[in-house]
Amino acid sequence: MRTPAPATVAPVAPAVSLDLESRAWIEALGDQGAARDDAIARLHALLLRAARFEVGRRRPTLPHLRGNELDDIALEAADDALVSVLARLEDFEGRSRFSTWAYKFALLEAAVKLRKRSWQGREIPLEPESWSLFADRGSSPEDDAEQSELLREIREATESVLTPHQRRVLVAIALNGVPIDVLAERLGSTRGALYKTLHDARQKLRAHLAARGLAIDLPEGGKRHG
Amino acid sequence: MDERLRRLLGASGPELTCEECFAELDRYVELEVSGTDADAAVPGMRGHLEGCPACGEEHESLLALVAGEETGT
Known part of the structure; x- marks a missing residue:
């Protein structure tokens, strides 16, 4: 001790x-x-x-x-x-x-x-190399079509409406699964600052999708009793 | 797919910051364990836990630890 x-x-x-x-x-x-x-x-x-x-x-x-x-x-x-x-x-x-x-x-x-x-020792993926993994099948052909359109809009919006920093943070954390504190250490930032960046990026994407009339209401996630 | 969209888009409502989440986490977990409506008592916590994987993991761990002590497991 x-x-x-x-x-x-x-x-x-x-x-x-x-x-x-x-x-x-x-x-x-x-x-x-x-x-x-x-x-x-x-x-x-x-x-x-x-x-x-x-x-x-x-x-x-x-x-x-x-x-x-x-x-x-x-x-x-x-x-x-x-x-x-x-x-x-x-x-x-x-x-x-x-x-x-x-x-x-x-x-x-x-x-x-x-x-x-x-x-430790792993490269941090900052590029959207995992988009294809998101394009799995939904529960029905209608779901597939809706989700494909939504994903295409999100993918395009990450390029068109986000700043480069917002895009890097969103892609690393939300798409590539990099832990936020690992990313903060590599970027010389803090967990709180990066989460604010992530939150701002998500808000921009939501506003962009809403402006195009795309439904983005997600069912509430299950409670994490464990 | 919904889980993946949630990772990309986060929660739709207001949510706490990571610092606020850490400050409230112990109280929130004890409310959960006691069966009280923790989400009503700490608005914005649920949204943050669903949007922030790291805070979500730490919440799961504290909940499991405290709930386990309550039940003696």
Whole structure:
């Protein structure tokens, strides 16, 4: 475990009352000396559990990584998440349990590291080489015709209405499946900035299709209970 | 095909940013696990989760982790 700098963690003044377990976490982490050291060790164990959970979920998609590499990624993720959690303790408002709040940092760190490791050394496809994969068959000849027209319009619109940067980002993420944080690292950008670019590009495409009277109302996706 | 079109066109309604999604994710997941209408409580979250593959994956993981703890699995 990487030892975080001795922190000057001010006790949090939550916006809502905390449950007992969350309050115990906040008080212990705001304590001093051995009590705080013990709380940090317990927090690291909690974060490591979440990081290992994420690694376990993704393991089937990462056959080229050995077990000890995955263990190292989980440990690094827990270390980095610990630093993030301690630095952002004052952001915890008690709107969830502390453990749920802390878990998301470990899951994020582990997911980002795994996506980057998965794409390490791979070329990032920025060209629309996968359009043909979208032209599969629908459920009926009528669907085929409608979807073919829609795809043709979308493909043409990516060339005619998007900026080069919007086109690269849309193609890489939405068409070629490049993870957004991998793309952000390669382009020297951030996940938030790239998602805004992607969102703007999608809005432009939707407006373009609507202006041509093409129906683009998609059924609501299923909820992701897992 | 719908899934592929959704990847290209994203959600039609308003949606959160990645930063807003991360800030709300823990509360959203606990509402889901408790059976509360999380989408009503956090407008724009569902649209973002469907439009952003990375945030969508992280949501699935947190939901699975917390739901698993609730059920003891």
